[in-house]
Amino acid sequence: MPKKILEHLGDLRGKKVLVRVDFNVPLDKTTGAVKNDRRIRAALPTIEKLRQAGAAIILMSHLGRPEKATPEERRLLTMDRVAERLGQLLGQPVPVLGGGDAVVGPAVQQAAAALQPGQVALLQNLRFDPREQKNSPEFAAALASLGDAYVNDAFGTCHNDNDTSMVALPAAFKAAGKPRAIGRLVQRELEILDQLLTQPTRPLLAIMGGAKVSDKLGFIQALLHKVDHLLIGGKMTYAFLKAQGRSVGSTRVAGEEVEAARPLLAHVGQKILLPVDYLTARSDNLQDTRLCQGDIPEGYEGVDIGPRTVAAYVAHIRSAGTVVWNGPLGWFEQALFSRGTYGIAVALATCKATTIVGGGETAEAVEQFELAELMTHVSTGGGAFLAYVEGKKFLSLAQIDDL
Template identity: 65%
Template sequence: MPKKTIKNLGDIQGKKVIIRVDFNVPMDKKTGVITNDRRIRAAIPTLKYLLEAGASVIAMSHIGRPSGDPAKDAILKTDGVAKRLSELLGVPVKKAGDTVVGPAVTAAAAALQPGHVLMLENLRFDPREQKNDPEFAQQIAQLGDIYVNDAFGTCHNDKDASMVAVPKAMAPKPRVVGFLVAKELEVIDGLMAHPKRPMLAVMGGAKVSDKIAFINVLLTKVDHLLIGGKMAYTFLKARGVDVGSTRVADEELTAAGPLLQYVGNKISLPIDYVTAKSDDLNTTQVVEGNIPVGFEGVDIGPKTLANYSAEIAKSATVIWNGPVGWFEQPAFSKGTRGVGEAMANSHAVTIIGGGETAEAIEQFGLDSKITHVSTGGGAFLAYVEGKKFASLAQIDEV
């Protein structure tokens, strides 16, 4: 059944809305400066809708993986995202305090006026968040009148109290999804149920083992699958190609084994690749066949890019997850950029499966030319695989 959205709420004037957002943004590890605010920007339509309808908002999110050391974890406080959120919304965003819950937070929430925003501290500063702790959840639940899930990137985290135990504790109060999550579910459901054909997938990234279930699902849906990134060298090595100094773990070879039967028909591998010397990345060469000793694969080669671009051009639906090269290094970004440009210039329905691929597309300035850029890497993979999310099970159905 479809999930209720914020548009199903009716009159929310004066209501306090607890909203789980995904503000787990990349930051400079030394200064804490936000280096990419895409996830914050993605939540703005939902937040503006709630505020303009006369509600007040209590926003909560996790950031990073706190170590438990206050000094080291200082950059993971939500002060920075609260400041950036305030700039994007054009309204003050008050920080609730130094703890996720407690008397100060309860008082701040009680004093919250319509049109105002309160930001809770990093949820993971409290160890009960990742234990689905009911007491912790109840302390958050009592702060508001309505629960909104607009954090698709964490929808698969079924042990997070903010995703599961909090909405469970808020029943029978309204529990809905925001515009971001609603769009993600609509796009992915439509993509898997009624795709325009031919349907093409591009898979990159490092580990086959992490994406084996996703790849198996794709093989039942797509007409063709193009492989790039570090996982390409796993397939090549499994087929007897010498991959030089490119590291391929034994468990990756095991994971790739059952998929080799599709190579050459439904799965295409790179026919050439950019390689770099392991101890001198400035020494590169384009290789076909075996990679020389001392060199490792860092990007797809020009012939492969031309072939992949041609496949994209003749497809009606293209789904892409995982960079096809070491795009963070400008010298090794041509493959990832080229695939992105081919998608941006195509007439296909184009879907980016979140994570590093989404970051790359935005870095190259191509995101506005893509049909849909998902905000959730792991959540995107899990949802396509058909996994049921306990977080979404808590949301009211239409």
């Protein structure tokens, strides 16, 4: 069901609006500098709309996994660099409220109360408080005291049912009768996905890559009921080949991946299409490559789809009405093994179909190739994208009233 959006929050002049964003961006491991600001830029439409409405905006996000970090690593996980980059994009300072590691407390409360209409501030890394991942009513109450309205604009974490800021916090707003809505980013994600699931332009083509069949088994099974064809690539290719009894050389394929692929073999050659050739490389010398069309010789491992496969997949893309792509088709971070993923990305960027890129590494790939702007939609949530297509219900969205 459609959810309430920013326009349903009422008069926001002089109000404080708490906005859950997904600023879990990649950082330089030495300096902590933001390496890719795609998720920060994705939040700008919601921020600008709230500024125009006369609200003061308090953003909140997690960043990395401080609970598993060393003290030195944790030091780099403050929101300071994120706030700096956001301030550059907005053209105004964005303070981190309260200072230090505290997410809530008297200093944060005082700084939040002092915010003026149009100002934007950022809370400290939510996961610096261990209660964030425990759906804590106490932590939710402390956060809720900072604002008059709540906005969920963090699609990438919508499937995290244990996050206080995603579930217990909007529930606290709901119990208090305070308005709640989804932001522009989540609104766009849900519109695109709902159209994909209910009224796609056909033929509907899915492209699936990445490493593990087991992680995406539910997603694949959900897609098989909807798509006309499902094209396989990436390391999961070799799980299918091994399940067929073929040699994959030195390609490491876990037993559970083979077992996950086995029940899908009945669809191979019909809805599921496998690569017909693949680039392999020696494990001890990646410059030593060999193009294979059958079994992979011992000592070599699969690293990319081959040119015949790229040509066959591109032909399917050109005749499709809708294409949804999740997972790179090779080791695209290495230039020598990026041709398959690049070829598919170019085909999506230049075809006439509605093209949906399913977040995560796939989004990183199309950005690396500078093709993201040519896609119909690039999702900001890899795991959330998979879960939504599978049909899982998000507790975070259940806290936002339907229209």
